[in-house]
Amino acid sequence: MSAENLHVGVIGATGAVGVELINVMFDRNFPVGELTLFASERSAGKTVETKFGTKTIALFSVEEAKQCDIVFLAVSGDFAKEYAPQIAEGALVIDNSSAFRLNDDVPLIVPEINGDLAKTAKLIANPNCTTAIAAVALWPLHQAFGLKKVIVSTYQAASGAGQPGMNELREGLAAGLEGKPVPAEVFAHPLAFNVIPHIDSFQDNGYTREEMKVTWETRKIFGAPDLPVSCTAVRIPTERTHSEAIVVETEKAVTPAAAREVLAKAKGVKLVDDPANNLYPMPLTATEQYDVEVGRIRSNLIFGDHGLELFVAGDQLLKGAALNAVQIAEASIAD
Amino acid sequence: MSAENLHVGVIGATGAVGVELINVMFDRNFPVGELTLFASERSAGKTVETKFGTKTIALFSVEEAKQCDIVFLAVSGDFAKEYAPQIAEGALVIDNSSAFRLNDDVPLIVPEINGDLAKTAKLIANPNCTTAIAAVALWPLHQAFGLKKVIVSTYQAASGAGQPGMNELREGLAAGLEGKPVPAEVFAHPLAFNVIPHIDSFQDNGYTREEMKVTWETRKIFGAPDLPVSCTAVRIPTERTHSEAIVVETEKAVTPAAAREVLAKAKGVKLVDDPANNLYPMPLTATEQYDVEVGRIRSNLIFGDHGLELFVAGDQLLKGAALNAVQIAEASIAD
Known part of the structure; x- marks a missing residue:
C-alpha cells in the first residue's frame, strides 16, 4: 500500500475509541488523504469537529467502506462479524472488537511484538485493552x-x-x-x-x-x-x-x-x-x-x-x- | 476476667475505627458496665453522642486507663509503643496498631483462627486490615x-x-x-x-x-x-x-x-x-x-x-x- 494520502474510514467515529482514533492519527501524522467517518442512521448527517476539520458523518455502507484504503472498526463484535470480511475485500480492516481475535486466519497484533504480520493481512484484530x-x-x-x-x-x-x-x-x-x-x-x-x-x-x-x-x-x-x-x-x-x-x-x-x-x-x-x-x-x-x-x-x-x-x-x-x-x-x- | 459490667476504655474514640468500636460493642451486647473515652488535650472535654449515650471525652492518662478492665487502642503505633505496656499492667490492652504485632510475646489474633490465645494475654495485637x-x-x-x-x-x-x-x-x-x-x-x-x-x-x-x-x-x-x-x-x-x-x-x-x-x-x-x-x-x-x-x-x-x-x-x-x-x-x- 502506498504510504501517502490514504483514504481512511472510521466506523464508530463518535464513540470513545473512535474519537481517540482520529486524534491519534492526527497527532502521529498518519498519512490521511481523505477521512470518512461512518455511523448508523441515528448519527449519519450530523457534523463533528475533528482535528482534521469539520466532518459530516456518512451513513455506513459496505460499498462505500470498501472504497477506503484502511478502515478502522470501533464498533461491536456483532457488527464486525457481519461486515468486516466484506469490507476487507476492498480495504485493510483493523477491527477493535473481539470478533476475529482468535481466528487462525486473522493476525492479532501488538506492533511492538508482532507488527510484521500487518504487512500482508487484509483483516487485522486489535487486542483486548487489558x-x-x-x-x-x-x-x-x-x-x-x-x-x-x-x-x-x-x-x-x-x-x-x-x-x-x-x-x-x-x-x-x-x-x-x-x-x-x-x-x-x-x-x-x-x-x-x-x-x-x-x-x-x-x-x-x-x-x-x-x-x-x-x-x-x-x-x-x-x-x-x-x-x-x-x-x-x-x-x-x-x-x-x-x-x-x-x-x-x-x-x-x-x-x-x-x-x-x-x-x-x-x-x-x-x-x-x-x-x-x-x-x-x-x-x-x-x-x-x-x-x-x-x-x-x-x-x-x-x-x-x-x-x-x-x-x-x-x-x-x-x-x-x-x-x-x-x-x-x-x-x-x-x- | 468477669464477663459482666466491664469497665471499657477506648483511646482514639473519635477516629473512624474508634467510632466503629463503640458501635460494634453496643450491637454485639458486649458487657460494658462503664465506658470511658480517652483522647488527647485537643478533644478532651468535648462531648460525643454514642449508642451508650452522651459521653464526655476524658484526657488520656496511663493511671486512668489502667483502671479499666479492657482498653482498646485505636491510635498510632508510636502512641501504642509508648503507652500500651504501661496500661497493660492494669488492663487487658487490645491494640489496633502495628506496634506489637510481630512481637513474640504478644499474640496476634483473628478470633476465628486463634481466639484461644486471648484468654491469658494482657496485651493483644489486632492484625492489619487486609x-x-x-x-x-x-x-x-x-x-x-x-x-x-x-x-x-x-x-x-x-x-x-x-x-x-x-x-x-x-x-x-x-x-x-x-x-x-x-x-x-x-x-x-x-x-x-x-x-x-x-x-x-x-x-x-x-x-x-x-x-x-x-x-x-x-x-x-x-x-x-x-x-x-x-x-x-x-x-x-x-x-x-x-x-x-x-x-x-x-x-x-x-x-x-x-x-x-x-x-x-x-x-x-x-x-x-x-x-x-x-x-x-x-x-x-x-x-x-x-x-x-x-x-x-x-x-x-x-x-x-x-x-x-x-x-x-x-x-x-x-x-x-x-x-x-x-x-x-x-x-x-x-x-
Missing part, C-alpha cells in the same frame, strides 16, 4: 528471561465500557456524594464507590470472558500457545487508564535491576520505578500517554530469583485501543 | 487443603487512612467532577479518579510495609512461619471495604465445589458465589457487614487442580479493625 497493556510490559521480559507463569489482577476503568460507562461513573459519583442512589445501567452494579469483579460474561470455568481474553490473546500474540496465564478482571471507579498487578515466574534467574534494564529499552514502555520519590505507575500519570508505565518491580516472595512482581498502567483508550490500532496501520505501510 | 480480611477466607482452605503459595492483589478503600482519608476522597471526587485540582495531603497522590500502588512505606526489598504485613502477619496468625505469601497493596478510590484478588496453590487437590463446601461452613465468612445471578463479593454489599464475602471461586489456570482463585470483600473498619478487636475482647472473657 491484554495489549500487559503485553508491551511482558514481551521484553519474556524474550529476556522466559515467562513460565503469569498471574494478573486488573484495576479497569469505566472507559472500558466506552463513553456510556464513563458517563455513568460520573453520574454515580455525583449522586453518591449527595447520598442519592447510584445508577447501574451500563454496569451490572453501581460502580461509583464500588468494585465489580465482573467484566464481560461468565464462562463455564468460572472465569469471565474478559479474563480468558487475557489468557487466549497473550498466548496468540506471544506465539506461546501453552503459556500459563491467569487473570482476575475487576472494574473500579476510575475514568480511564487500566492498571494491572502482575506476578511472573521466569525460566531464567532474574533480578529487578536486570528487568529494569530490559524494560528501560523496551518500545512502548515507560519505566516509572522510583519508589523513594513516590514514582510508580498510576492512572493519574499514564492517562493520555502513549507509553505503558511499568514499575514496582521487585523480586517475588513466591518464586524467588525466578520471579518478579510488577505494576503497570496504560491508557485504555490509547494503547488499550486507538493507539494500538493506528500503530497497526503504521506497521501495514512500513517499508 | 490481613484479617484475607485470613478468615484462607484459614479454612488452609486447614482443608493446605496452602502452599498465596498471591494477593488488594483493592483498598480510603478508610484505611481513617476519617481524614475518607474526607479527602470525597473532597477529591467533588473537585474532580468539576474539573478542579484534586487534593493530596493524606495520600501520596490524588486518590480520586486514580489508583495508588503505595500504602505505608517502601522496604529495601521493594515491597511496602503494608504488603509485608500481609506476609508476616498471615504467617504468624496461621502458625506457618515459612508460608510463601506475596501481596501487591493498592489504594483505590472507594470509601470503605477492602477487596482482594487471591490466587493459591494447595498441597491437596481441590475443586471449587469442595472449597465452597468448606467456606459455606466457615465462621466469619459469607459465601457470595453465584455469578449466573451477578452475585460475587463487592464493597457495595460487604460494607457495614461483619462477615467477609468470598466468591469468584474457580480452579486456577496456573496451578490446575492444586490451586484456586477467589475474590474477597470485607469492611475495613469492621473485620479489618473494630469488629475483630471486639471479637478478641469477647474471646478474652469466653468460658
Whole structure:
C-alpha cells in the first residue's frame, strides 16, 4: 500500500475509541488523504469537529467502506462479524472488537511484538485493552528471561465500557456524594464507590470472558500457545487508564535491576520505578500517554530469583485501543 | 476476667475505627458496665453522642486507663509503643496498631483462627486490615487443603487512612467532577479518579510495609512461619471495604465445589458465589457487614487442580479493625 494520502474510514467515529482514533492519527501524522467517518442512521448527517476539520458523518455502507484504503472498526463484535470480511475485500480492516481475535486466519497484533504480520493481512484484530497493556510490559521480559507463569489482577476503568460507562461513573459519583442512589445501567452494579469483579460474561470455568481474553490473546500474540496465564478482571471507579498487578515466574534467574534494564529499552514502555520519590505507575500519570508505565518491580516472595512482581498502567483508550490500532496501520505501510 | 459490667476504655474514640468500636460493642451486647473515652488535650472535654449515650471525652492518662478492665487502642503505633505496656499492667490492652504485632510475646489474633490465645494475654495485637480480611477466607482452605503459595492483589478503600482519608476522597471526587485540582495531603497522590500502588512505606526489598504485613502477619496468625505469601497493596478510590484478588496453590487437590463446601461452613465468612445471578463479593454489599464475602471461586489456570482463585470483600473498619478487636475482647472473657 502506498504510504501517502490514504483514504481512511472510521466506523464508530463518535464513540470513545473512535474519537481517540482520529486524534491519534492526527497527532502521529498518519498519512490521511481523505477521512470518512461512518455511523448508523441515528448519527449519519450530523457534523463533528475533528482535528482534521469539520466532518459530516456518512451513513455506513459496505460499498462505500470498501472504497477506503484502511478502515478502522470501533464498533461491536456483532457488527464486525457481519461486515468486516466484506469490507476487507476492498480495504485493510483493523477491527477493535473481539470478533476475529482468535481466528487462525486473522493476525492479532501488538506492533511492538508482532507488527510484521500487518504487512500482508487484509483483516487485522486489535487486542483486548487489558491484554495489549500487559503485553508491551511482558514481551521484553519474556524474550529476556522466559515467562513460565503469569498471574494478573486488573484495576479497569469505566472507559472500558466506552463513553456510556464513563458517563455513568460520573453520574454515580455525583449522586453518591449527595447520598442519592447510584445508577447501574451500563454496569451490572453501581460502580461509583464500588468494585465489580465482573467484566464481560461468565464462562463455564468460572472465569469471565474478559479474563480468558487475557489468557487466549497473550498466548496468540506471544506465539506461546501453552503459556500459563491467569487473570482476575475487576472494574473500579476510575475514568480511564487500566492498571494491572502482575506476578511472573521466569525460566531464567532474574533480578529487578536486570528487568529494569530490559524494560528501560523496551518500545512502548515507560519505566516509572522510583519508589523513594513516590514514582510508580498510576492512572493519574499514564492517562493520555502513549507509553505503558511499568514499575514496582521487585523480586517475588513466591518464586524467588525466578520471579518478579510488577505494576503497570496504560491508557485504555490509547494503547488499550486507538493507539494500538493506528500503530497497526503504521506497521501495514512500513517499508 | 468477669464477663459482666466491664469497665471499657477506648483511646482514639473519635477516629473512624474508634467510632466503629463503640458501635460494634453496643450491637454485639458486649458487657460494658462503664465506658470511658480517652483522647488527647485537643478533644478532651468535648462531648460525643454514642449508642451508650452522651459521653464526655476524658484526657488520656496511663493511671486512668489502667483502671479499666479492657482498653482498646485505636491510635498510632508510636502512641501504642509508648503507652500500651504501661496500661497493660492494669488492663487487658487490645491494640489496633502495628506496634506489637510481630512481637513474640504478644499474640496476634483473628478470633476465628486463634481466639484461644486471648484468654491469658494482657496485651493483644489486632492484625492489619487486609490481613484479617484475607485470613478468615484462607484459614479454612488452609486447614482443608493446605496452602502452599498465596498471591494477593488488594483493592483498598480510603478508610484505611481513617476519617481524614475518607474526607479527602470525597473532597477529591467533588473537585474532580468539576474539573478542579484534586487534593493530596493524606495520600501520596490524588486518590480520586486514580489508583495508588503505595500504602505505608517502601522496604529495601521493594515491597511496602503494608504488603509485608500481609506476609508476616498471615504467617504468624496461621502458625506457618515459612508460608510463601506475596501481596501487591493498592489504594483505590472507594470509601470503605477492602477487596482482594487471591490466587493459591494447595498441597491437596481441590475443586471449587469442595472449597465452597468448606467456606459455606466457615465462621466469619459469607459465601457470595453465584455469578449466573451477578452475585460475587463487592464493597457495595460487604460494607457495614461483619462477615467477609468470598466468591469468584474457580480452579486456577496456573496451578490446575492444586490451586484456586477467589475474590474477597470485607469492611475495613469492621473485620479489618473494630469488629475483630471486639471479637478478641469477647474471646478474652469466653468460658
